[in-house]
Amino acid sequence: MRRHLPxxxxxxxTLHAQCDRWQQRITCELSxxxxxxxxxxTGVEKLVYQNNSPDTLRVMFFHLYFxxxxxxxxxxxxxxxxxxxxxxxxxxxxxLAPSEMGELRCMDMTQDGASVAKLEHLGTVLKVxxxxxxxxxxxxxxxxxxxxxxxxxxxxxxRDNAEGIAYSMTQWYPKxxxxxxxxxxxxxxxxxxxYGEWGDHLLAITLDSMYTVGATGVLKNxxxxxxxxxxxxxxxxxxGRKLRWVFEARNVHDVAWVADPDYKHVTAQxxxxxxxxxxxxxxxxxxxxxxxxxGYMTRSFQFMKERxxxxxxxxFTFAQGGDGGMEYPNLTLLTGKRRLGSLVGTSxxxxxxxxxxxxxxxxxxxxxxxxxxxxxxxxxxxMQHLFGTEGDPHLDAYKGFLAMAAQKELxxxxxxxxxxxxxNQAYGATAYSKxxxxxxxxxTVIGDRNVHQGLLRYxxxxxxxxPEPIDVQRVMEKxxxxxxxxxxxxxxxxxxxxxxxxxxxxxxxxxxxxxxxxKGRMLMPVDVRIDLRDGTSMYYHIPLSxxxxxxxxxxxxxxxxxxxxxxxTHPDYTFALPLPMARIAGIRIDPTGRVADEDRSNDELxxxxxxxxxxxx
Numbered sequence: 016m017r018r019h020l021p022x023x024x025x026x027x028x029t030l031h032a033q034c035d036r037w038q039q040r041i042t043c044e045l046s047x048x049x050x051x052x053x054x055x056x057t058g059v060e061k062l063v064y065q066n067n068s069p070d071t072l073r074v075m076f077f078h079l080y081f082x083x084x085x086x087x088x089x090x091x092x093x094x095x096x097x098x099x100x101x102x103x104x105x106x107x108x109x110x111l112a113p114s115e116m117g118e119l120r121c122m123d124m125t126q127d128g129a130s131v132a133k134l135e136h137l138g139t140v141l142k143v144x145x146x147x148x149x150x151x152x153x154x155x156x157x158x159x160x161x162x163x164x165x166x167x168x169x170x171x172x173x174r175d176n177a178e179g180i181a182y183s184m185t186q187w188y189p190k191x192x193x194x195x196x197x198x199x200x201x202x203x204x205x206x207x208x209x210y211g212e213w214g215d216h217l218l219a220i221t222l223d224s225m226y227t228v229g230a231t232g233v234l235k236n237x238x239x240x241x242x243x244x245x246x247x248x249x250x251x252x253x254x255g256r257k258l259r260w261v262f263e264a265r266n267v268h269d270v271a272w273v274a275d276p277d278y279k280h281v282t283a284q285x286x287x288x289x290x291x292x293x294x295x296x297x298x299x300x301x302x303x304x305x306x307x308x309x310g311y312m313t314r315s316f317q318f319m320k321e322r323x324x325x326x327x328x329x330x331f332t333f334a335q336g337g338d339g340g341m342e343y344p345n346l347t348l349l350t351g352k353r354r355l356g357s358l359v360g361t362s363x364x365x366x367x368x369x370x371x372x373x374x375x376x377x378x379x380x381x382x383x384x385x386x387x388x389x390x391x392x393x394x395x396x397x398m399q400h401l402f403g404t405e406g407d408p409h410l411d412a413y414k415g416f417l418a419m420a421a422q423k424e425l426x427x428x429x430x431x432x433x434x435x436x437x438x439n440q441a442y443g444a445t446a447y448s449k450x451x452x453x454x455x456x457x458x459t460v461i462g463d464r465n466v467h468q469g470l471l472r473y474x475x476x477x478x479x480x481x482p483e484p485i486d487v488q489r490v491m492e493k494x495x496x497x498x499x500x501x502x503x504x505x506x507x508x509x510x511x512x513x514x515x516x517x518x519x520x521x522x523x524x525x526x527x528x529x530x531x532x533x534k535g536r537m538l539m540p541v542d543v544r545i546d547l548r549d550g551t552s553m554y555y556h557i558p559l560s561x562x563x564x565x566x567x568x569x570x571x572x573x574x575x576x577x578x579x580x581x582x583x584t585h586p587d588y589t590f591a592l593p594l595p596m597a598r599i600a601g602i603r604i605d606p607t608g609r610v611a612d613e614d615r616s617n618d619e620l621x622x623x624x625x626x627x628x629x630x631x632x
Contacts, residue, residue, distance in 0.1 A: 033486045034477035036196055040065040041214030045188055045270065048221040048257075051181070053114075054165040054174055062191060065154045072149040072194065075157075076201035077121070077141040080186030083204040084108055084117030084166035084173070089138060093205045098438045103338050104206065107169050117166030117173070121189050124159035131157075139204040141189060161189050170206055171341045171348070179296070181226065183336040183348055185271040193378070195481060200378060207433040207442070208379030208386070211268030213479055217261070218270050224258040227280055229294045229332040230272035231345045232264030243280030266479055267344035268376050273334040283309035285316045289326055295335040295351050304355050308333065311359045311401055315366065318400050322467065323370055323393050324474035331369065333362055342368030359401065364394045374478040382484060383433040383442070388450010389470075395451065409455040413611055415448030420613060426510045429453070452611055453506055459609045460502060460540055460562070461495035462570025469494040497564040501538055501583070511536040515604055516617035518587065519631045522596040529602060531557070532587040535613065540565075541581070541588075544606035547598055548624075554606070557581050557588060571607075596622065 047058035066072055083090035091108035094100055124131045126146040133144035149155045165184070168176040172185045186209075192201040193210045200210050220228060227242040237245030240260055264270055279297035284290050291312055295305050312333065316326055328345050337348035340361040347365035351358070371389040372379065379386050395408040420426050425441045429449060436442035458466045469491040477486055488503045505511060514535035521528045531541055538559055545553040554575035558565035565577045581588040592599075602620045605612055612618060617632070 033489055034480040034482050037067045038481055039067055039194055039212050041191060041212045043214055044217045046219040051223050057162045058188065059160050060189060062157045063154060064157065066149045066151060068194060069151050071151065073145055075143045075145060076192040076199050077189040078192060078204065079119040079139050079141050079189060080204045081117035081119040081163050081166060082139045084111065084169055086111060089203045090205045099440055101439055104170050111167065115167040116164065118164040119161065119189065121159050121161045124157060126157055127155055140201050168338060171337050176336060176338060178335065178350055178352055180275050180336045182274040184273065185343060202380055202434060205434050208383050210378045210380060211376065213266060213268050213376065216264045216267060216270045220260040220272060221257050222274060224256045225276040226274040227278035227294065228260050228272055228274045229292060229334045229346060230262045231267060231270040231343055232262035233329055235261045235263050264345060269344055271343035271346055273336045273348060281309060283313050285313050288316050288320065289328060290330045292330060292332040294332065301351050304353065304358055305351065307355060308358060308362060312362055312366065314401060315363050315397050318397055319367065319370065322396065323470055326369065331366060340365045342372050344369065344373050360398060363397050364390060367394045367397065375482055377482050380433050383446040384429050384450030384453065387446040388453060391447050391451035392454045409451055412448045412451035412455065415444050416452045416611055417613060419444035428510055429507045456609055456611060457491065459542060460566060461491060461497050462566040464570055465495040497562045501561040505537055512613050513537040513539055513611055514614045515541055515612060517602055517604060517620045520596065525595050527592040527594060527596050527599060528589050529592065530587055530589045531604060538583050539610055541604055542606060544603045545592065545599060546601040548600045559583055
C-alpha cells in the first residue's frame with residue numbers, strides 16, 4: 016500500500032520571497048443529513064482553527080450563503096437594482112415562497128467545551144463573540160449544529176435546476192471567513208466571488224440511497240456506496256433507505272457536492288494524473304455529447320501539467336448541475352445540454368479554475384481578475400491545443416476589453432471590488448477580458464517565454480497560499496529582470512488610455528528619423544516594424560525608462576533591435592534609421608497587435624514612393 020504524505024511535504028515551497036505572509040489554517044469535519052422530501056437538512060461541524068496571525072482574536076465570522084436566497088436579502092435587492100441585472104437572478108428571489116427559500120442557521124456553538132458568548136445572524140454573515148480570546152500562534156476548537164433549507168436553484172446553488180438536476184450543494188454550510196493581514200473578509204453574499212481558508216476537510220453526507228453523489232475530495236467508503244465508485248459489498252434494500260457517503264479533501268478551501276437519482280457515472284484516468292469523474296443524466300441526447308468529454312478533459316489536464324503546473328489532487332469531478340458553469344475544489348458544476356464545443360470549452364474553463372482559484376487561492380472579491388483573467392488566459396491556450404486552431408488565442412480578450420473601454424462610463428479600474436462594479440458588463444469585461452489581456456500584453460514588455468516561465472514560478476511559489484498582485488509582479492520581475500511596478504500600478508488602478516501614434520518622419524541626408532508619440536496617458540514600451548520596398552522588414556523595440564531593462568532577444572518570432580529607453584516624462588520619442596526614406600514602404604507600431612491600443616488609425620504609416628523631406632501628422 017502506498018503511503019500518502021501530506022501535500023505540504025509532497026510539494027515543498029520554493030521562492031520564499033513570494034506569498035510568504037502568514038495565513039490561518041483549519042481542520043473542518045462536516046456531517047450533514049438531507050431529507051429529500053422537504054429539502055431540509057441538519058448538520059454538525061467541528062472546526063479546529065489555528066491562529067497563525069500576530070493578533071488576538073475575540074470574534075470570528077462565518078458565511079451563511081444560503082440566506083441570500085430570501086426576499087429582501089442583499090443579493091435580492093442588488094440583483095433587482097443593478098443597471099444590467101443578471102437574467103439568471105433578476106427578480107426571482109423576490110418571488111420565492113417559504114418552501115422555496117434558502118435558509119442556514121447555527122446553534123449550540125461551543126468553544127473548547129464552553130458556550131460562546133454570542134451568536135449574531137446578520138443575513139449571510141454570522142458573527143461569533145468567542146468565549147475566550149484566541150491568542151497568536153494558538154488554536155481553538157468550535158463545535159456547533161446547523162440547519163438549513165435548500166433553495167430552488169437560482170444562482171449556482173440549490174435544488175431542481177433548469178435541467179432537472181436535484182441538488183447543487185454549493186455554499187451550503189457555515190464557512191469560516193478568512194482572516195489575513197488585512198483583517199476579516201466577511202463580505203455579504205451578493206452573487207460574486209469567494210475566498211476561503213486552507214485546510215483539511217472530512218465530509219459525511221447522509222441521504223436517500225437512490226441518489227448518486229459527487230463531491231470535493233476522495234470517497235473513503237466506496238464498498239459501502241457503489242454508484243460507480245466501487246463494487247458495493249453491503250446490500251442496501253428498501254425504498255427510502257439512506258446511505259452515508261464519506262469524502263476526504265485535504266488542503267482545500269471549500270467543499271461542495273451534487274446529488275441526483277438519474278446520474279450516469281463515467282470515469283477516466285489521466286496518465287500520471289487524477290481520476291476524472293463525469294456525472295450527467297442518463298439520457299440519449301446528453302450521451303451523444305458527453306461521451307466525448309473524458310477524452311478532451313484527459314488531454315486538457317495533461318496540457319495544463321506541462322504548461323502551467325501539475326494538478327496534485329487524486330480526483331476531479333465534472334457534474335451536470337448549477338446554472339451555467341462554476342468551479343469548486345476538485346469539482347465543477349456545469350449545465351449539460353450543450354453542443355460539444357460549448358461543453359468542452361466550459362469544462363476546460365471551470366477545471367482550469369482549480370489552478371487559479373483552487374491552488375492559488377486569491378481573495379477573489381478584491382482581485383477577481385487574478386482568477387478569472389488568468390483562467391481565461393490558460394483556457395485559451397488549452398482550447399487551441401485541443402482543437403488545433405491557429406493564430407493568437409488571446410485576441411478575443413482584447414476585443415472584449417476595448418469594447419468596454421470605448422464606453423467610458425462603463426470602464427472601472429481592475430482594483431474595484433468584485434461586488435461593487437456598477438454593472439455586470441463592466442465586471443465581466445474587466446475580470447475576464449482585461450484580466451486575460453493584462454497577462455498576454457505583459458509578453459510585449461518582458462517576452463512571452465518569460466510570461467510562461469513566470470507563471471510556472473508563480474505556481475511553485477504561491478500554490479496553497481493566498482497570492483496578491485504584488486506576488487505576481489515580483490515573480491515576473493525575477494523571471495525577466497525588468498521592473499514592472501509601473502505596469503501593475505497603472506493597469507490595475509487606473510483606466511488610463513493607451514494610444515501610441517506615428518507622428519513624424521524626417522530625412523536628413525541618408526538618415527531617416529521616426530517620431531512616435533504617446534497620445535494616451537498609459538505608459539507602455541513600443542515595438543516598431545519597418546517594411547522596406549525590397550519586401551524585407553526591420554524590427555525595433557523601444558523599452559520604457561521605468562523598466563530599467565528590456566525584453567530579451569529571441570522573445571519574439573522575429574529578430575529585433577532594442578533601442579535606448581523612452582524616458583517616461585517625454586511625450587514623444589525619436590529614433591534614427593541608417594537609410595533614406597525612399598527605401599521605406601511603411602511603418603507599423605505594435606505589429607503583433609498585442610497592446611491594447613485604443614486608436615489603431617495612427618499606428619501605421621504607408622510611405623508614398625519618391626517622398627523625401629518631412630512627413631508629419
